[in-house]
Amino acid sequence: MNRFTSAVDGVEFGYEQTPYGLTLYFEGCDPCDFVIGDHRAYSKAVYKELLSLCASVEKRLEALS
Numbered sequence: 001m002n003r004f005t006s007a008v009d010g011v012e013f014g015y016e017q018t019p020y021g022l023t024l025y026f027e028g029c030d031p032c033d034f035v036i037g038d039h040r041a042y043s044k045a046v047y048k049e050l051l052s053l054c055a056s057v058e059k060r061l062e063a064l065s
Helices: 044-064
Strands: 002-005 012-018 021-025 032-035
Touching (some): 012 044, 021 044
Antiparallel strands (some): 021 032
């Protein structure tokens, strides 16, 4: 699992790539899914940051192929 610290709010969390976005792991919470097409649960800044994280993960995966 990869780790990420948000520049928006300083929260650190784990994440894994999924076919539809990311699975996010916050300490003390159940895993939650970031689905690229569903931005309702996120502020604009957090959504943009998670979308950027998805793009960087996809680029790293393509480089490994």
